[in-house]
Amino acid sequence: MLRFISGDHCTEKEYKLDLDTPLGILEIIGTVEAVSSILFVDREEKEHLIQDDTPDVLIDCHEQLVEYFNGSRRRFSFSIHVKGTDFQKRVWKGLLDLPYGETGSYKDLAVSIGNEKAIRAVGSANGKNKLSIVIPCHRIIGSNGTMTGYAGGVWRKEWLLRHERNHENS
Template identity: 65%
Template sequence: MIKTYKLTYESPIGVIEIIGTDKAILSILFSDEKKKEMILDETPPVLAECYNQLDEYFKGERLTFNFPIQCKGTEFQKSVWKALESISYGKTGSYRDIANTIGNEKAIRAVGNANSKNMLSIVIPCHRIIGSNGTLTGYAGGIWRKKWLLEHERSRIDTEKVMI
């Protein structure tokens, strides 16, 4: 049996639970848990790196993530999650866009279902999916978090435009 480890990161929008092995991150999900798991000497480097990169993201210093992840799901779900990664920081897309990206334009509902099964919040950016009419659609972490994440990313992009 593969040993798993857990850390919690206190983000500006709530506690995020990070679960992984000594090789890859398995899940990054918002949690109601109050208990804090801090980085310790025995914390695998991959979890510490995930924690640090999330911290940089929330400080507006990081636009992409580069630690190893492991997605568990069907081939269809994995294709949807891979397509989600193509939506750039500060941008949005729709379920229809993802269905088209994976070459299955009739799979809009199935794309939505796969999106809801994403265990790697923020890193696989399901928060960047909005309705085709521009409205915010469901998000496991709550619509208010989705709105915050999108505004956070857009404000960073707007700041970069001013700095150029």
């Protein structure tokens, strides 16, 4: 299970590590304590490789994401640090309850966090998630079943959902 690290880690040195995926480069950013960002970047080559000083938490995250893309991992278990309002953090924690291979709507998520009228605010918080895949914002679709926006691009969202459905029973 993911471990949420609280507090202000802005003064700590940040490290970066790239992962080449079927969807392009994922850039992992974090400190020695926790991962704070996993986002797709628009570049062809990896710039940030494992170094002698790369923190274990980033290496763990990298390995677990490799397992995810291989279809053998459904949940993640390393420390993360999220920066946001209390409401945003509730939304992001609510996303963790959405099972692998399944989807929900913004309304479903709003109801699950006890604020069914906050559909737009839930959508906004979902769009500010900096921990792609690990906090599975890609599993949120429109209430009519259509694909909604995804920071990494709707085509990546479609691929991730298809990938999870293909590996649900493996």
